[in-house]
Amino acid sequence: MSGNLAKIDTRTKRDDEEICHDDSATPVKAQTIDELHSLQMKKSAPSTPIKGGGAGSARSSFDSAVSDQDHRNKQQLQSISASLASLTRETGPKVVKGDPASTRKAAETPKLSSHHATATATPTPNISDSSLKFTHILYNLSPAELYEQAIKYEKGSFITSSGALATLSGAKTGRSPRDKRVVKDESTAKELWWGKGSPNIEMDEQTFLVNRERAVDYLCSLDKVFVNDQYLNWDPNHRIKVRIVSARAYHSLFMHNMCIRPTPEELEDFGTPDFTIYNSGQFPCNRYTHYMTSSTSIDINLARREMVILGTQYAGEMKKGLFSLMHYLMPKRQILSLHSGCNMGKDGDVALFFGLSGTGKTTLSTDHNRYLIGDDEHCWSENGVSNIEGGCYAKCIDLVREKEPDIWNAIKFGTVVENVVFDEHTREVDYSDRSVSENTRAAYPIEYIPNAKIPCVGPHPKNVILLACDAFGVLPPVSKLSLAQTMYHFISGYTALVAGTEDGIKEPQATFSACFGAAFIMLHPTKYAAMLAEKMKKHGATGWLVNTGWSGGRYGSGNRIKLAYTRKIIDAIHSGSLLNADYSKTEVFGLEIPTVVEGVPSEILDPVNTWSDKKAYNDNLLNLGGLFKRNFEVFLNHKIGTDNKLAEEILAAGPRF
Ligand SMILES: Nc1ncnc2c1ncn2[C@@H]1O[C@H](COP(=O)(O)OP(=O)(O)O)[C@@H](O)[C@H]1O
Ligand SMILES: C=C(OP(=O)(O)O)C(=O)O
Ligand SMILES: [Ca+2]
Numbered sequence: 001m002s003g004n005l006a007k008i009d010t011r012t013k014r015d016d017e018e019i020c021h022d023d024s025a026t027p028v029k030a031q032t033i034d035e036l037h038s039l040q041m042k043k044s045a046p047s048t049p050i051k052g053g054g055a056g057s058a059r060s061s062f063d064s065a066v067s068d069q070d071h072r073n074k075q076q077l078q079s080i081s082a083s084l085a086s087l088t089r090e091t092g093p094k095v096v097k098g099d100p101a102s103t104r105k106a107a108e109t110p111k112l113s114s115h116h117a118t119a120t121a122t123p124t125p126n127i128s129d130s131s132l133k134f135t136h137i138l139y140n141l142s143p144a145e146l147y148e149q150a151i152k153y154e155k156g157s158f159i160t161s162s163g164a165l166a167t168l169s170g171a172k173t174g175r176s177p178r179d180k181r182v183v184k185d186e187s188t189a190k191e192l193w194w195g196k197g198s199p200n201i202e203m204d205e206q207t208f209l210v211n212r213e214r215a216v217d218y219l220c221s222l223d224k225v226f227v228n229d230q231y232l233n234w235d236p237n238h239r240i241k242v243r244i245v246s247a248r249a250y251h252s253l254f255m256h257n258m259c260i261r262p263t264p265e266e267l268e269d270f271g272t273p274d275f276t277i278y279n280s281g282q283f284p285c286n287r288y289t290h291y292m293t294s295s296t297s298i299d300i301n302l303a304r305r306e307m308v309i310l311g312t313q314y315a316g317e318m319k320k321g322l323f324s325l326m327h328y329l330m331p332k333r334q335i336l337s338l339h340s341g342c343n344m345g346k347d348g349d350v351a352l353f354f355g356l357s358g359t360g361k362t363t364l365s366t367d368h369n370r371y372l373i374g375d376d377e378h379c380w381s382e383n384g385v386s387n388i389e390g391g392c393y394a395k396c397i398d399l400v401r402e403k404e405p406d407i408w409n410a411i412k413f414g415t416v417v418e419n420v421v422f423d424e425h426t427r428e429v430d431y432s433d434r435s436v437s438e439n440t441r442a443a444y445p446i447e448y449i450p451n452a453k454i455p456c457v458g459p460h461p462k463n464v465i466l467l468a469c470d471a472f473g474v475l476p477p478v479s480k481l482s483l484a485q486t487m488y489h490f491i492s493g494y495t496a497l498v499a500g501t502e503d504g505i506k507e508p509q510a511t512f513s514a515c516f517g518a519a520f521i522m523l524h525p526t527k528y529a530a531m532l533a534e535k536m537k538k539h540g541a542t543g544w545l546v547n548t549g550w551s552g553g554r555y556g557s558g559n560r561i562k563l564a565y566t567r568k569i570i571d572a573i574h575s576g577s578l579l580n581a582d583y584s585k586t587e588v589f590g591l592e593i594p595t596v597v598e599g600v601p602s603e604i605l606d607p608v609n610t611w612s613d614k615k616a617y618n619d620n621l622l623n624l625g626g627l628f629k630r631n632f633e634v635f636l637n638h639k640i641g642t643d644n645k646l647a648e649e650i651l652a653a654g655p656r657f
């Protein structure tokens with residue numbers, strides 16, 4: 001012993017204590033480092049409690065619980081093998097659970113062979129090399145396990161100083177809408193929206209199968225694939241079971257966060273999924289394949305209930321692909337699917353926040369004074385609203401703690417941050433750095449927001465807030481809408497952002513995206529609009545248009561409206577005080593604007609006041625009005641609902657000059 005003071009030992013000395021230890025714990029019972037390591041990890045507790053009889057039958061009920069467990073395990077592996085089956089070889093791969101690199105589990109490999117029980121000792125003539133190997137399945141891994149996989153095997157994976165997993169999505173840092181294809185068959189030809197303006201670019205069944213085979217063969221050729229079995233939609237009556245097969249831990253953790261996470265008990269009874277994604281990530285499509293115009297392809301087959309991703313690793317494709325699915329499935333059940341955020345006040349008043357990417361759905365629905373139901377995808381049924389997802393996907397460019405504390409604090413262990421730049425030593429993220437992408441993102445489970453409402457459901461909405469980030473600076477910060485105006489702006493789906501902010505001033509780019517989500521809708525926009533009108537009328541919801549964009553001039557001369565002011569405006573909508581304010585009507589768009597909003601300088605409420613160059617204001621206003629008119633032309637010959645009166649009212653609710 002080397003210390004200054006001898007240890008005081010009050011015990012009487014025994015023979016085996018001749019040598020003086022510097023701790024009093026019993027030594028570990030391991031002879032080698034591997035044995036020591038095996039002591040470190042204990043088996044996960046069985047999730048199904050051992051059911052059955054009294055003390056006498058304890059042993060046999062334990063045995064039957066074990067065989068139940070075995071049986072379920074086998075079924076699970078069979079189901080995964082079936083998901084991964086090549087359609088031409090008509091048999092699934094031999095699958096086994098666990099990491100091939102883990103020695104403990106690898107030892108079990110041969111015994112756990114699956115479904116492919118016909119595998120014989122001597123290969124039959126038509127057997128392929130692919131059926132000689134096992135595909136290792138990393139099934140619903142925990143965030144900690146996925147961190148280890150990502151850090152060990154995926155370049156660009158690091159732990160940030162706050163504990164989040166920083167990842168790179170590769171060459172694509174955003175969605176590829178031009179590479180999205182939907183299978184056109186007899187029924188989808190009639191049901192879906194095709195042609196000009198539609199996001200649904202057709203592909204035939206045969207081409208889908210070619211891409212599916214390519215994805216499946218790629219995935220099965222890997223040593224291991226990730227499989228997530230999860231849910232969509234918090235409404236228990238309309239819950240959808242999804243399976244995501246992917247090549248990267250990043251994708252598995254992203255979907256773990258974004259979809260609803262089953263409990264261990266729910267997972268045991270998961271059964272056959274309603275929909276399956278095959279995400280081959282970096283593996284490209286074959287450009288000689290019909291309909292392919294790049295090496296990226298995102299293919300949806302509604303009849304087969306499958307989606308294939310080739311040639312992009314941007315994780316948002318999976319989230320938004322499932323959203324497209326919901327835009328098809330839910331309206332069939334008279335449920336409206338919405339590209340909106342949603343929150344609820346202490347008194348149960350629900351607000352929806354519609355808007356295109358970057359207009360503020362996530363930021364404004366994440367409100368410290370209200371319960372968060374969800375930030376992006378919802379359903380509105382006869383029973384109220386429900387979130388489709390189990391997580392949020394926040395933009396984090398220029399994120400600052402003071403302005404968005406809840407989002408800042410959610411970026412911790414378990415959260416995936418995509419394409420952010422961090423200090424090589426401290427691993428502190430620099431949210432202002434655009435070196436990798438402008439579209440930096442954080443994906444976190446919704447319960448990381450302290451006042452999330454779990455389960456994520458709520459009553460019928462009281463306010464429907466349409467967000468537009470108007471880089472022309474002519475739309476008022478807030479206006480109250482009639483039902484017809486709400487429909488006009490919902491169908492128009494306007495925003496104007498400025499693409500790249502780096503190479504000097506650029507022209508604001510007007511975007512019109514029907515239902516504030518044209519990239520994800522499956523049916524004609526008027527179908528969703530008619531459902532929204534019907535629901536808003538029935539439940540007495542008020543529509544609002546909020547400009548989260550420019551004021552005092554267009555992009556380049558004016559400034560973006562302060563987030564603090566927009567929050568005050570939203571507060572006044574929630575509290576009901578804005579409903580009873582004094583209003584005046586604007587030129588051209590005919591919008592009702594309040595004269596006073598608490599906490600907001602009154603002079604900014606009418607945008608004309610904030611422009612020093614009145615002629616420039618007028619030119620920009622008329623220009624925008626013209627863009628709206630031109631965009632709406634394609635909807636002129638469509639009926640909305642059963643009532644032609646509504647269609648006429650909606651048309652009359654647009655700009656006039
Ligand atoms: N007045 C404002 N209102 C809303 N967001 C604003 C405002 N000013 C700046 N922002 C920023 O704009 C972005 C809005 O993005 P986000 O809420 O993620 O959009 P969405 O969820 O609709 O895609 C955030 O980065 C937010 O900080
Ligand atoms: C994730 C997306 O949505 P948002 O920007 O609306 O959050 C997206 O459009 O890819
Ligand atoms: Ca979105």
Ligand SMILES: [Mn+2]
Pocket residue numbers: 361362375376393394395
């Ligand atoms: Mn968002």
